[in-house]
Amino acid sequence: MSAALRQTAPRFKRKALFYGCLAAMMTSAVQAETSMDAIVVSGDWLGSGSEEEVKTYPGARDVVTQEELHERGALNLEDALRSTPGLQVLDETGTGILPNIGVRGMNPLRSERVQFLVDGYPIAIGPYTNVGVSLFPVTLPSVESIDIVRGGAAVHYGPNNLGGVINLHTRPIPRELEQTVREQITIAEETGHVLNDFYYRIGGAVNEDLALQFQINTQNGDGARDHSDTDVSNFILDAQYTPNDQNEITAQLQYYDVDAELPGALSAQAYKDDSTQSQRPYDAYDADMLRGTLTWTYTPNNDVEFQWRNFAHDADRTFFFGQRLGTGDHWADPSLESTHVADSPRLFTVYGTEPRLTLWNGNHKMIFGARYIREEVDFDVNRLELATGAYSNVRDWNFETDAWALYASDTIFMMDDRFELTPGIRYETVRTDYSDGISGFEDDNNVDEVLPGLTLGFHATDNVFLFANTQRSLVPVQTAQVTKPGEVGNETAWNYEIGARLQATHNLDIGATLFRIEHEDLIQYDRPSDSYQNLGEARSQGLELTGSWQASERLTLEANYTYLDTEQLSGDYKGNELANASRHHLGASAHYQYGLWQASLSGTHVSESYTDAANTKDETADGSAGRLPAYTLVNARVARDLELGGDKQLQLALSANNMLDEEYYFRGADVSPIGRIPGQGRSFILSAQVDF
Template sequence: MESGRQQNLVTSPHQLALAISLAMAVSASIAQAEEPASLEALKVEGDWIGNPTKEKAKTYPGSRTVIETDELQESGALNLEDALRSSPGIQVLDETGTGILPNIGLRGLNPLRSERLQMLVDGYPIAIGPYSNVGVSLFPVTLPSIDTVDIVRGGAAVHYGPNNVGGVLNLHTRAIPNDTAQTVQQRLTIADESGNALSDTYYRIGGFVNDSLGLQFQANIQSGDGFRDHSDTEVRNFIVDANYFLDDANELDLSLQYYDVEADLPGALSPSAYKQDRTQSQRPYDGYDADMVRGTLTWIYTPSNDLELEWRNFAHHADRTFFFGQDLSGGSWADPEADATHVADSPRVFDVWGTEPRLTLRQGIHTLTFGTRYVNEQVDFDVNRLELSSGSYADVRRWDSETNAVALYASDTLSLLNGRLQVTPGIRHENVRMDFYDERSDLSYSNNASETLPGLTIGLQASDSLYLFADAQRSLVPVQIAQVSRGGDVANETAWNQELGARWQFTPALGLSATLFRIDYEDQIQFNKATSEYENLGETRHEGAELGLDWQASSQLDLSLAYTYLDTEQLTGDNEGNELPNAPHDHFSASARYRYLQWTASLHAHYYSDSFSDAANTEEETANGDAGKLPSYTLINARLGRDIALSGGKNLNIGFAATNLTDEEYYFRGADVSPVGRVPAPGRAFILEGRLDF
């Protein structure tokens, strides 16, 4: 790689830490001359990130994007993944078009199964195994139940871990309304190429039954097909929420959910089959069956504006199984051109519970946060195999594991210069022990991860229109069950995430943002399809720049632009000097929303440059499609909607949308149970939807 490509866009962790330390020393001297009485009488927030609003994001000391309710509703997005594309640094590989198995990556980190991203729902981890199985192979989230999306790319590692190298994606579900309200929504998605249709029905009722108790019920049912053959999908998602105020100081929040999905998976295609008909399937035995029962309980105690104790508790029982065809007669078992000799199923049963008390208090210029979390995960990790010729059925894998994880963290936000400068040093310590047992071979293995993870964020309101920030934090990803079991040279992963950025509000209608970022990864792990093992790539680097513009051109027209430049490099190992897989250099997004009377029209365009699909940076596509460069592509989504006021305060919104309007054909490489070949991304689809609020 050329020496010019190796220049750092952001300084090294040590240089940045030194610069921030100097800034802290200056801040401390300023603090000695300040009067604590200059602080505003605000209520402390136990959630360090704060409320998910665009206004709050403007003064967050890190790169952050908030997608609010109206943007989600009016985006015309095919699914939740599609709605995230406008955010800087995000890459989405849409495997199904139905949103049941998201592949989301940030800043060049592997997007497959969203395994490099800390995904939360209402602040709770949603991964099927928050420590032992961070890949989102079960995603109990549907788009209609989401109210706001909060994407925090930096500065959150101390308070939200582990697996937050790329950042934190927090999905906020619909809150209980003060007055009883109901929503009925119906959506029909029709794939242009195949004519397949997917129905999405949503209902919500909620409100406060008295001054103390609020209740809410949500139901979301999806049924139909994705855009390809062999893609029948059935989803059931039911959520019950309760909010109870015991008194002025004590609040309880409860949520119970049942999620169930059954789906056929069309899988990858050989290059020749893709060119013949990209909507077909060569994987007739591939399927997916999963369900989850999960619950959360939060107690919030706020005796004063300067003190908050929040005790969060969560648990889930999850059962998910992939079914997949295998050719065990020779060659690659997943070659889409080969006839399957066996059908395997891989049931995973997870029982997870965790508890996390967190205390936040303010003393003078200090806002102190202390927290601890304990998580226990018990997992049955099996594989069975059916031989098609004989009908014999046998177990081939019987793994059991238990993970115990304890985290301790603390931070101190110093409010200086009358609140215009905030400096937050923090530290997190993770201690993770995983005990693994293979019943068939009587093999046992233990992995211990004990890491101290420092962090520092600085935010400065330099003027009424200019906000500056810098942050540097260290993150941990423990070795995963699948990595332990397959052997190979793997170790716990750690990384430094650093940012330097600014936001300018030139006028009330025009705002700009710019962020330089760098991720220094140690011991990054990737799956090698050729050897069917996980391997340690060693040190890797991700760096680049994110630019954003938001302009309210008039009272009717909103415009936004976003651009991300990304440069990645493998710094050690056999592929030293190569780029990382699935890491396009350029990502450009443009959005426009126009309102006229009761009508709203929106248009979104997204461009991604080409990228490599393997660590070896294979240029020419292999015969079976398991490696080769991925093409660049441009997506355009459009929606036209109208609000219709009805009697009794009811409102009806009807909309028509077209996703991938130009029918761009693009693909990525195989994933998970179908790792060989091209996976077609969704072509053009039309969406008809109606929503009644009353």
Template sequence: MSKSEVSTPLKRHPLSAAIAMLPVSLLAMGTAPGAQAQEQAEAAALLPGLNVTADWLGPPTEASERTYTGARTVVEEEELQDAGALNLEDALRPVPGVTVLDETGTGVLPNIGVRGLNPLRSERLQILVDGYPIAIGPYSNVGVSLFPVTLPSLQAVDIVRGGASVHYGPNNVGGVVNFVTKPIPAETSQTLRERVTIAEETGNVFTDTYYRVGGQATDKLDLQFQANVQRGDGFRDHSDTKVDNLILDARYYLNDQHELASQLQYYRVDAELPGALTPEAYEQDRTQSQRPYDGYEADMSRATFTWTYTPADNVEFQWRNFVHDADRTFFFGQNLSGNGHWADPGLDSTHIADSPRLFTVLGTEPRLAIRHGRHDITLGARFVSEDVEFDVNRLELSSGNRSVARDWHLDTRAMAFYVSDTVSFLNDRLNVTPGLRYEDVDMDFRDNLSGNTEDNNAEELLPGLTVGYQASDDLFVFANSQRSLVPVQIAQTTREGAVANETAWNHELGARLQVTPDLFSSATLFRIDYEDQIQFNRSTSRFENLGETRHQGIELANRWSLNNQWELGLGYTFLDTEQLSGDNEGNELPNAPTHKVSAEAVYTYQAWDASVNWVYVSESYSDAANTEEETSNGSAGELPDYNLVTARVGRDFAVGGDRVLNLGLAVNNLLDEDYYFRGVDVSPVGRVPQPGRSFILEAQLDF
């Protein structure tokens, strides 16, 4: 594909041969007939000429999703931007198997879980941005306590729930989520977007201003700049939030064989955190805050650099490098009088703690892809270094005395090697990919206060096997089985309790079927066999090894194009979890609802578009003991089921030349559903209210 066709070239998935054989109706499913012809033409033009690539997932497109050998959902730009979602977390709610707990209403601290795995701090997912790991500590601190991603800067979100563990690790038990930022356009263009969210309950206003400019600077150099500024309050008291996200992209074409790409980013957030409420306070006024000292400040500077060398159509070498320097601090009140839990929102704070974390992380990853006959071979290696300062300080309110409660240092050195071979049979209809990943992790911990040191090493072979079969023009069947690793985290190794490196086996069996030219359906059976799963117990402030756990169920999705105006979507997830050992043997896992239903209706007519989305989530437990009756401080108890309905209407206006103005109005949580989850992180005790009804006004100008 030449540079003149598109500035960010699409890459070839190992199963692109199967994609090329898909019927036109399958490639165009879910689009209006007017758009089908264009997509069909693009598919016909692109697929035959695509080269082999070291990127296993390939482009985040509907075509890649359809023939991927595992459960995968690509949420494209239109769905992200035009669904009336309150924030990025909210936009992912309808995805099969995904659980979202909204801590702030502003999206600065996401809590995303998959298939019954702990959603708090999104710690059971391998989260990437443009293929690069984004966790503040990819090995030692996998929880996303700093999330340098904002919704307007995204082109797509690629949620891969199975089949990617060999190529993307560690911490991939729940799968891989790749946030794909907007590519540099082939021709110079600009976007200006303003979004205002008004919370009905309090009248709080949150503004989101976005600007992008990009295109060809010279015949060989493409540049793009994005700026996103967010200001205002969430739907509760004590929720003032400021976010700045600046991104600079560059791509340089040395010649037909060599391409250089780089991204620089600066992200900063300063936010008040309203925290959890006691049950009594929640019933009085769910928008209030009982945590006046809780807050959050963070900034991150990131840089990535990729060299892609393509000496021939059947060979690609890619060398990816990344570095980030991050500083994040939580501020939180503590009651250390001994009269109850230190985080009980009903107790006055005796101390204010702050927990600064300084991270310097760098990584380098060469990858080689070779096609030889019926074999697509991928070889890769990665080295990651993490230098972490992990502190806690306390201010005693009565005396003004300040003390150092924790002063830790952690050095992590990790090496990973992986290899896979996609072998094609039956005229490329059957693809079998055995693979193996090797992880060698060395963590050196030092307590600067006591002088104690501790080492934690992990050395694991992680095999995997994926199979994809194009059984007919309309039916694609897949299966996979892969082993995953989560190294012990720094916060776990230094607390009381027996914890260990976590491993799990992930299994999937699924199918995607073009039932009719207008109806597409998919079904996935999944099972996770987890060893040594670790959960945080809010009541005791300790990490507990739950031992063996099992997660299994089914995910169903359907998409139906009624005509060139109407499109319907329907999804269902059934989840069965069980603790197989320990004191809570036989119990369900926390935050693991059994049923989830999602439905969507989209209507387009000329320049108008409208959508209605509904998500239902059944009740679940908030602790491993499966406590049903709520405790007096709200630390445990059953979580309620809830229904969320969001509606949006928008219209495009031509405003001269190539300028297009889109105006939109959305109502989020249309039915004003009242629901909550239990506390998280620095406010672990009590109910955390979820956002009520809000109104969103949007205007976007493309020119």
């Protein structure tokens, strides 16, 4: 590929700043001597995601713990979430760098309809105008748990929460000096490609007031397919300063860098010939992000907590992709040779501040918050004509966004705290100015929305918890929608849930949730026309069932089932289903432990689905639309713990992902939207982890 196309903004200053901080931290952390409990920092409404909090949360919610992440032997985040009720996962890369996760029938592309948080902070590259995670600064080893909240959180965490909130808790700082070293190797059976994943963590208390932690995670090698070379570096520095019982300051500084080839989609014939090949030789991805958070928590007494959260990131992400122009064909048809190669660099500078006050007054718990976010985005597209070598700038856009949010809620506890009622309201005002550096055209988009919510929780008995909630959600117009033709607008939706959790016996937990989402002006990308469509009104509704049974002291069984019914209620496709909305989703797992041995088996079944609003059944000639087949995936893992002496523990594990080697595929995504993206074939994961 031309060197000009792979040229990105200088990063030396970012790395120098980060490595300097790391060096200072390492010098101090290794001196940790104080023995105290681990530090856990959590938000007010969602809390820390503990088992007890989840059982009494007034909405559909699941938490994948670190232990469960190990048991599932997940390849990446998509794999870790695949069995969660209500979630649709499209694995585009097999390496986890670009997750595509949809909730309850909403578009999974770039996870655009679910709000991703890390320790309560938004991580979308543009929290208001680029809500998709086209830059995902998270690697799985640094994650302590995954909190999936599908309802009841829209007042406190917005916008872009139509599908709920996924909060990734990073590993907490220990008080005693701790270190973790992990090496993991993933081997693709069919191609023999190897992806290496190295993780190191050191943390502990410097003194009674200060604790520090450093994590490094590097990934390099190839995914299961050709043209999938991947290099990821993730550095995280955590600090916590507690000068007294009333004040606490926490901070995190992160530098994330990724450089990867993207294998892209295949034509139907190429998929049948060899699903591991690539027909997109120019597709690639290059990105980095310097990210920081700073939180001050002041607790003058047991009835008052003031928290001031601040965050910022400086990001640079570029996609490189082949195009076929001037021939009348679809520009991304993988069966045809590209005439041009484009690069689409985007530079983001984002910062935000959010003060929040929590007050207890009798049987009332009141939360008042405000937030301001500033986004500055430079959006370019450049194009190289392969026949002549001519390189030109074809798009030069700039977006500046100022967003203010106000929110308040009042949780009222009644009936000896067995019943809780929480009315709440969120107000969002967003101002986005857009300018075209080539044509001189200027425009703006202004949003003012009042988003009310109500949640109810009732302890009917000591073993039965009932809940219900309704909330209104917002997604502002996205910059990606401006790049393509079509009628677009701000999206809003009403979300409704009613459910119950039952501890049937000491060893058996059961849950059921009925849900409904009513969309206004649902915006969806249409592959065949390469445009965004305003589908108007639509609805998603269904049922989620969960069960967990401690069958014996050694054996744990879990299962869940989601029934999803979607319908477009207006427009040209009235009566059709939504795209990528599988009607049936089934997950099941078994975990067995005998002494120092552990074994687990998990499976996921997903029924067939359509890939466009027109509900095209037969695959089109270029692969832009057509029904997706059902598929079933089975993973297995065996692990053994070994005591090494001196408080050192070694765990060895072998996992088999897609053990039955199921063949399945999705439709193309983003810069390769046409054709089939093969699912990951059978692979094996060898891992060794030492904790000391």
